[in-house]
Amino acid sequence: MSSRKLQVVSPVPADIDIANSVVPLHISQIAKDLNLDPDHYDLYGKYKAKVLLSVIDELKEGQDGYYVVVGGITPTPLGEGKSTTTVGLCQALGAFLDKKVVTTLRQPSQGPTFGIKGGAAGGGYSQVIPMDEFNLHMTGDIHAITAANNLLAAAIDTRMFHESTQSDKALFNRLCPPNKEGIRTFNDIMFRRLKKLNITKTKPEDLTPEEVNKFARLDIDPDSITWRRVMDVNDRFLRKITVGQGPDEKGMVRETGFDISVASEIMAVLALTTSLSDMRERLGKMVIGNSKAGEPVTADDIGLGGALTVLMKDAINPTLMQTLEGTPVLVHAGPFANIAHGNSSIVADKIALKLVGPGGYVVTEAGFGSDIGTEKFMNIKCRYSGLKPQCAIIVATIRALKMHGGGPQVTAGKPLDHAYVTENVALVEAGCVNLARHIVNTKAYGVNVVVAVNMFSTDTDAEIAAVKNAALGAGAFDAVLCTHHAHGGKGAVDLGIAVQKACENATQPLKFLYPLDISIKEKIEAIARSYGASGVAYSEQAEKQIEMYTKQGFSGLPICMAKTQYSFSDNASAKGAPTGFVLPIRDVRGSIGAGFIYPLVGTMSTMPGLPTRPCFYDIDLDTETGRVKGLS
Amino acid sequence: MSSRKLQVVSPVPADIDIANSVVPLHISQIAKDLNLDPDHYDLYGKYKAKVLLSVIDELKEGQDGYYVVVGGITPTPLGEGKSTTTVGLCQALGAFLDKKVVTTLRQPSQGPTFGIKGGAAGGGYSQVIPMDEFNLHMTGDIHAITAANNLLAAAIDTRMFHESTQSDKALFNRLCPPNKEGIRTFNDIMFRRLKKLNITKTKPEDLTPEEVNKFARLDIDPDSITWRRVMDVNDRFLRKITVGQGPDEKGMVRETGFDISVASEIMAVLALTTSLSDMRERLGKMVIGNSKAGEPVTADDIGLGGALTVLMKDAINPTLMQTLEGTPVLVHAGPFANIAHGNSSIVADKIALKLVGPGGYVVTEAGFGSDIGTEKFMNIKCRYSGLKPQCAIIVATIRALKMHGGGPQVTAGKPLDHAYVTENVALVEAGCVNLARHIVNTKAYGVNVVVAVNMFSTDTDAEIAAVKNAALGAGAFDAVLCTHHAHGGKGAVDLGIAVQKACENATQPLKFLYPLDISIKEKIEAIARSYGASGVAYSEQAEKQIEMYTKQGFSGLPICMAKTQYSFSDNASAKGAPTGFVLPIRDVRGSIGAGFIYPLVGTMSTMPGLPTRPCFYDIDLDTETGRVKGLS
Known part of the structure; x- marks a missing residue:
């Protein structure tokens, strides 16, 4: 592997400064290390490549590597370093333990990068680079989702508009216009609707007026529409809007709103699909609302399943990038963890598992704490993929455990309370009930659980020992201290060794939390x-x-x-x-x-807002060098 | 040059079938023919590459080639083949006349591809390929514009919201928060606003309350806001909307609307900019409305000029593609011809003119008839670029000239009247008044005018002779018949020879229609x-x-x-x-x-709609081959 030696500096510089201090390898080098030929991928500049889905077919006879999922304990609002640990572990496995490894990560949403949050490429000496390309546009997948989502939204309102002003016959004649020879035909997508309606006729002129009505009039109930428009921008003023107020729309106003693009169902489809033909079917089956008779209306009913697939045809190919230490990363899909399953794509994991092969490692992250992230990873993602992880990591910090033990509130942007920066073993011990439940829940899936304690400089030996004890007591396979933020892969070597042992000793089958055939x-x-x-x-x-x-x-x-x-x-x-x-x-x-x-469960915001002083104030381009400044 | 022999079939097949019948050359081959090294461009897949702006600096000592602009007579609603002629001429120059040539074209808007219009890659045997990549996403420039435009829109509404709920002091404290050492500072973009306000102080604590008020409170007059949101989708229901109806937005509702993305001012900036630093300045200077005191409020006032530049940093690099006959095309920017200047970018033309060098040709298209397209090309684009064309082409069809001579109305989607498909020399002669005025107007800029008659199979020799006579009578340098739609470059060889002569005989300086310093x-x-x-x-x-x-x-x-x-x-x-x-x-x-x-002048629609049966019904992906079907 083309690993790269990191020159580590203390104290740890700003993320963007570390990211900019390393010259990335040309991505074709990273691809070559994975035995990918130039035919297997499309370059997007020098540091990104889309790995073509056809690689899955080509490698289907090969064996999979080990599959590791990274979850976390219930976090503080500051985050406990799940992405950083995921990246750091892979740097350890690839650059220090000489394993074949691929990290599979979600593509971050671009909008929040300009708000409060900053980027999502890991941090410190455990990052995906180039950081600006990772956080902004990447290879355009989210833009494709936005375009597809909004084409469907436009088609819904326009269809209702045209239905409101036209007779069944006029609608039908426009949907099936005569060709130059005067002959009317149904096209492919129309046959899907005919099949759904149990109409077996193949010629438009054979339909009865009743069948014409059923075919041509979707009769969408405006109050039932669940399909919203999306935008990859933190635009709170679009949360609730009224559309159709132009004079040409003849008073057909309707209340609706925008979500952030990653909340689109199309993003969830991208994350869960397994092939082009599967994606075509899933996109066509998306339900946008009901007819007035209570029947679900789909994208295929509106005529759009094929066009949406065309808009998404490149997005289905995962993007290859690299860590600071030159190990490969596949970035693909980033479904909103609030209302979707918050895991990166199935296809990236499938490709990665074949690329690393037996004895290699694919490490993926599951969004949020393991109660949400890992649970959905197992019960939704693995159920659809048929893949089985051998090891699950639970990332914990002393800070978060103290909070669970009864420490004062932790608020983003405010200084940490004294309790969090001085030794308090009792608080840590009390907080380990949270860790213990995450361990027990995760173990129930039949995987070995390794706890990774993501160390801060204020953590003490006694506090760390308390966590290890509690973790092993709750049934963890191992519990390991890591310092990858400060030291890169070198700081996660112990974690890498523990993960290796956990994978090699995994024996149980995957057990789901619930079967599908109950209510x-x-x-x-x-x-x-x-x-x-x-x-x-x-x-x-x-x-x-x-x-x-x-x-x-x-x-x-x-x-x-x-x-x-x-x-x-x-x-x-x-x-x-x-x-x-x-x-x-x-x-x-x-x-x-x-x-x-x-x-x-409660109210979920699907469109973030901008603060009074957003991150964008600091973001600029050095127009001499073309480098991005101020991205954090 | 890597030209490619076309196998021409008659009658001419559908555009997508022609486009799919040719295997494109790898774009690195096209780049090599232009003496571009791999360092000069970023690949985007196998058939597209972004040529890096730094090429301009590297080639600045070289001499420019000839510069040719393609306009047209006043068109029928069916279009008279300007793009097709532009592409066909370049195929003739490059593949038959052995000239160095680059076509510079606008990137088409993606939205209309799914509505009525279909693609914009030329037609018949004169096309840019791959046609689906040209029409959909391309290299993401329009997506970048959408993201940048809408970030600014979100920031405007959010800023007004925050100003409405906070005192001057609270606003100021949030805009200039203390760092870890308790020190407040202004950042780069804030110094721009301070300069505009004639405040020379450099420390936040030195500002008087009055200065704090001027600095922190933009006091935007909601009724003056001209900045709208954009989307690259034909979504008529977004033409007029009300935003801010969510409970968290506290009743700050406002009427606004969406335009199609290419109508964004950011697209016009991209088309007219000359460098990264120039783009930074133009983006920062964009005026979004006025303060209540009537002062213009800019993107820099809102703190966004830098972040917008970062979002646009890759979009400034033109995209290299190819014609059916393997000649190079630079696709870049596509400002809406209704409310902007409708010309492709200055930077693409500048790069292209150096790449072809003396004796080579850069052929670009100016949107709409020459009264709009060529006029704006000369008075806006050439004024900002400092470039001077030697030759202007005016594309004419017998069909359109008959319409101008008094023929019946021509309507898209309806069969042509008899008058348009049988010989009627008198109608053609009468219609040549339109052509004549376009010639006279265009000649006034100091260029040689060549009329290209884009031939249809129903055109007769006598009709064509009438056009040639009228064109020469009005002062055209030459008038030539072309059949590039049916024959590719071979059908535009005569046009190529005429253009060569026109360029070699150009002697006059560029004369603008008006100076800038009048009212x-x-x-x-x-x-x-x-x-x-x-x-x-x-x-x-x-x-x-x-x-x-x-x-x-x-x-x-x-x-x-x-x-x-x-x-x-x-x-x-x-x-x-x-x-x-x-x-x-x-x-x-x-x-x-x-x-x-x-x-x-009258009402301009800036957001198209979808018809009852949009093109998208026919668009699908062949999930076996990955090929796009039904795109027209």
């Missing part, structure tokens, strides 16, 4: 129990939606819980390992094309 | 006279805006007329060469960063 409510309740809940309370709206999805035939889908990441429960301030609470389900929605039902 | 009204009137108008009538709103822009110091900018392309006048049904009319100016707006004032 929606039974599935929700199984997940709620894993949170520590004593029961579930459904709102009237949730009951109505569960009934509707069941009636429509969608009850066999897995469940993707939309819950706060700051507690096992619905109450973000309930730290530690709460029990006995009743989990409220406010509403239930479906991403039918992607393939899951998502109950809303 | 806005005098400039508008000079352009109106070139249309045949006897005068100009300003609405009250137009008068008010002219007064405002003059007061704000923007009267020295060139004028970009927003007028119908279907007539020299404001009345689309006034064919031929109307005179004596009074040109109405309904409103006057500014693209201050891009660098022009644009008067609105």
